[in-house]
Amino acid sequence: MRLADIVIPDTPAARGALEVATAYCSPALLNHSVRAYLWAAAYGAMNGVAFDAELLYVAAMMHDIGLVKEFDSHTVPFEEAGGHVAWVFAAGAGWPVERRVRASEVVVRHMWDEVDVEQDPEGHLLELSTGLDISGRRPEDWPAGLRAEVLDRYPRLGLGPEFTACFRDQAERKPGSLAGRFVRAGVAERIAANPLDR
Template identity: 60%
Template sequence: MITIPDTPATAAALAVATRYCSPALLNHCIRSYVWGAMYAAAHAIAFDDELYCVAALLHDAGLTEPFDSHRLPFEEAGGELAWVFGVAAGWPPERADRAREIIVLHMRDDVPAAADPEAHVLQVATSWEVVGRHAAEFPAPARAEVLARYPRLGFGAEFLGCFEDQAGRKPGSAAAASVRRDVAGRIAANPLEAHPA
């Protein structure tokens, strides 16, 4: 089983996510790291593990009440929080900006692994998590192991509620575009939603 890398920055990011995310959203963020690392290993994609882990753990912080901006799309608000986090963790501003960029890009058009491996891996992981894209990349035994350790806890319904809320308040956002493209139906059809708990 892939585990979160043991660095001061990843430990701090996990503490932040644990404090501010609901249990379902926290497990989603952890699973996003695990799925992404699993996918990268299977495809020999070299990536910065600590940077990716911090981005994965904080990528949905903009959906939480304390960090939900009334103007910015959630991924931009979360990206700015990640920049502040990175600098506070002692990272150079350029590294903190990479965490911001990865989080913003995870809601944009597909990024090739060669152009930005961390953003690509987060896109694959989160699109699998939310709407079931790339299902062939994650065989049943791996799914069962990850979900047993980090259960969904009603994640699909909670996440849909977050996106519908974002869409109502921020109609020009990527979340709103997802709602218009039937994210509700795609979440319901995600094979991960069929897993108990």
């Protein structure tokens, strides 16, 4: 599997989602969102997981949008805020209600410990890919050559410290959130030890 083998959907919704992420995310968070899709799509292709590439791509671009100041919510966890943004974006893209709900679900579920591949292949793939990109979980599931190519094309740009600061802020303001739980469980140490940063 090489970077050139990964299909990036070329649809109005996919292009729009990238435009939104580019406009609102920091360079590090934008590259993280792109990598989240690439890792997810590669894993799906390599492991025979059938998935909707457009849905996965839109969800990947939106999955951390709730961390940026313009969409940060003081009432719900960032992944839920991002799910709402994904639903609204999908409505604007003309997606039917069921597909808007799916976009929201995938964004919310990326924070789960595990997502059932049979029930939600896109959520499963995004949960795996963000686990790799943020805390370095299971890097051996992706070929070393692919990892090197993706990181060269979409560098990390100091994602670790930036993301740790975002999570600590979320945890302080929303201690009952999953981000709060992750901070208390030592996510900062896992982020700092991510082998993708070596």
